[in-house]
Amino acid sequence: MLRITLLGTGATMPTPERALAAMALNCQGRTILFDCGEGTQLQMRRHHVSAARVDFIALTHYHGDHIFGLPGLLQTIACLGRTEPLWFAGPEGLERAMAPIFALAGPMPFEIRGVTLCRKGADLAEFLPGWPRGSVLSAIETAHRVPSQGYVFHLRRAGRFLPEQAERLGVQKKDWGKLQRGERVGRVRPQQVMGPERPGLTVAFSGDTKPCRAFERAAKGADLLVHEATYANEADRAEANRWGHSTFSDAAEAAVRAGAKRLWLTHLSQAIEDIPAALDAARAVFPAAECPPDGHSVRLSFPETNPNGGNQ
């Protein structure tokens, strides 16, 4: 249902082991790219994320290690023949920050559109063809040392279809599919034949930030929380926070407060000497913490539901 791929897990400078910040979220064949450090287009190719399917680029802030892959990616998307608009979101200053990017990339054969997202989020299906209804992307102001925002993607899940209800309302079997897709059939509205909305899927991407309660609240119950962890150790916490960054433990505590199901630590500094030790410390706080390599990918599906409509 959702496929999330970490394209770059490093910070500041790329290394052969860790490329710069980027993550792809694919939903039914269409993709949101979160951040785009130098080399992202190559990481996409390496890890089977199609540049042709990117509809939306969500930037957390405008530091070079998060955006210098854009001119090359834009030219590649153009080469691949895109003609539909490509959407961008970012914190305050998007237009100013993108001006030299677009100047470098040159004229594109598709329109570039910016959108300002808020905490409430926008349903991507309203402007992005191919996205399922209820693909809601929200932006939450975070606490880096420049304007920054994290993102929460939520795929809503409709209630179960109630055939006995449809029959009672006199809907013919051939029209049930319309109701399930959210269309009216005569005077019957979809809500009349569907059970209560079921829990969907939630993925949260912090971008660069020190611990940020507003972001954690927005990430409530996330199936996957991807949180930055630029610094490894407890001892670095003051320094990390001074630079608007988090430590491994900060990220683990954020996952606990958010009630996340799993946690990926990313944006790791090259200066971290002992990742396994730092990860052990983070797992003492949040056992499901992981520190995945570049290219790590997971598929998230709606949980199976029991016949009474509840989650198993």
Added chain:
Amino acid sequence: MLRITLLGTGATMPTPERALAAMALNCQGRTILFDCGEGTQLQMRRHHVSAARVDFIALTHYHGDHIFGLPGLLQTIACLGRTEPLWFAGPEGLERAMAPIFALAGPMPFEIRGVTLCRKGADLAEFLPGWPRGSVLSAIETAHRVPSQGYVFHLRRAGRFLPEQAERLGVQKKDWGKLQRGERVGRVRPQQVMGPERPGLTVAFSGDTKPCRAFERAAKGADLLVHEATYANEADRAEANRWGHSTFSDAAEAAVRAGAKRLWLTHLSQAIEDIPAALDAARAVFPAAECPPDGHSVRLSFPETNPNGGNQ
């Protein structure tokens, strides 16, 4: 004496096998970088070319696959603590092309200086501390579909020191080193105690171009000619030339006309299906043609000379 490292051998879009255009020439610990496609800083790291030693960036033209690595490389050079000026050369339009690059990279802790090179060349030692005298870099207008130039680097080699001549002119043995380094000792000038200049080392880098006689003349007798070969086959020649590019055979013929000692083919299109076959065809024209992988490196030294001062 010289170490040349091909950092990227691909064209247009990077692949896991071939990064985008970049080549480093290291001379006694200092480096010229020719072109800088996206991902160059990572290729440098991977192939042991120090970003801290780059003094000069020589651009062949301003297409994205040759320059999009610059913002990231500049920030990395800044992180590494450079304070000496960094020099740039490129064809017509350098300032305009670099404006968005420098806007993205932000303020640098070192000065950026542009220099216009001509066919006659400039001795880098005159403005770059640490470069040996007689490091001459020339630019030659080439024939791409935008303003473009190729480069020829020539390391001159002084004549042999003639001790009997120094003795005859009354120079004390302790001062011989000064004369050998090109300094005067009293009224004795270096030329008075040195034999005729010996053949030096020449490396030529074409950048993107269709076959270009002026460049071939400037590359005369090159120890290493690095020539673009975007297209593989004879059948592609008209198409290649229409786009301002060369085929494998074009490059081989250029090497023959230039009287080069060896030829590296680079800037290979992803569309080339059978590199070994294309290379065989090129070798039928110029047997010392090679098609090196990313990271390929060679050291070039002055040839041993016989006691009479001639090359062996």
